[in-house]
Amino acid sequence: MALLSEKVRQEVEHILEGLKGGVKLVVFTQEFECPTCEDNRMLMEELAACSSKIQIEVLDFVRDKEKAELYKLDKIPATVVEGKEDYGIRFYGVPGGYEFASLLHAITMVSSGSSTLSPKTKEQLKRLSKPVHIQVFVTHTCPYCPEVVQLAHEMALESPLITSDMVNAAEFPHLNHKYDIFVVPKTIINETIQFAGAVPESEFLKHVLKAEKR
């Protein structure tokens, strides 16, 4: 049975009609699919079928180890949303519930190749000199989470030094334990900076710039 209902599929098709450039979804699963890997792969296949502009490549986390290393992925299910290049936009776990909006946002954004960040933010991001890894922990039922995920993904698109992950907390309990995730959205930058809740673009940028200095 399909994951997306007929109604949702039609709405998605409508949104994706506006895609400009091509998009590639690189989906990592494994032969004996992890508990949610199957759902994630099916979701991405159904999405790819909604637009001729979207290509999908399904890879095996074990067999295609070099590819996984190339993308610097360390867990599955994992999905890379690529446009003209790999901008560092990652989804770990199934982007369901409210995060479905973040997936659609990432697709339309990489397709256009541009973000909606303010000129000032873009300018400041150009000054980064070291890699920055942003992880945003979410749940499917959190209405405040997509705003943060989307902001992080926009920054990844603008800066070749930023990699940004949506992480569905319910699928990675060991990470909840490692980072003490008791609230969502929770953002971890370069393992050193953490903050909870949705913050405005300017404040998020400050955290990113601070992470680089640590």
Added chain:
Amino acid sequence: MEFIVPAELKAVPVEEAKCYDVIIIGAGPAGMTAAVYAARKKLDTLVISKDVGGQTLLAPGVETYMGYQYITGAELMRKFEEQVRQFPIALEINDEVVKLLRDENRFTVRTATGKKFTGRSVIIASGRRARSLNVPRERELIGRGVSYCATCDAPLFGGLDVAVVGSGNPALTAVNELTKCARKVYTIARSAIKADAVLREKAERSGKVEFVVGYAVKEIQGGDKVERIVLKQTAGDKELVLDVRGVFIEIGATPNVAFAKELAELSESNEIRVDCDCKTSVAGLFAAGDVTTVPEKQIIIAAGEGAKAALSAYQYLIEA
């Protein structure tokens, strides 16, 4: 699994230079209904809100909004938003009103992002937010086990023991969200459980809920995360200590009125006083929904009040 598609953006430019007929503060059920009614009266309308959907986004399932036997809060708000976007309504979202002033017959609204808007009338529909317990360590442990949003955070407590504080419908709704993943859910109530019987029965059926009635929270304890809570009998001196990793506080809500405190008349519980036409103590200023003195905080009531406020504002504008 649910997949929530965002409503499509029909961009109506937000303009600081012009004077809107009506500025609506808040985009929950009250604000969005007001916006649709105002736009149908061809009023030039601006909505300023932190989010679209308000508290209803946190309602896991709504069974009391007529026309839908069951709908998730998120889906219902998506339908509201779609209806709003049918009209030429300017939306300033992800922003927050910090000050509302009236000079002569104009209202000025200042926002957190530094914008300033002007309107001939204003409808306050800013709703409510969760109240805190005000017990030791509660503040420091927010996000470290203390939560005010069971809908958002419940999945993080898989296999753990948690406590819900409160006795009304929101508390029992939280309990029923948590029984899906937590190991045990203590439900702490000062006196009797006041929630609807259907919610209580569902909690009992889960076999995971222990009701601790007649106790209040004295303090929350833990190093950098919640480890236990200390309870004290409301009608005695007996104390109880429960080992829990999560404390969900569901003891009601407080109105979002900080920006209007000096302008509108408030009740003792800080709600904006309105008459049955949604008029406040200030001419041209209306209020609707959970932020007002109207009893019963429900989606259908907030929506109805929003409609009334917009029609009252319209009447005010044609008479002004």
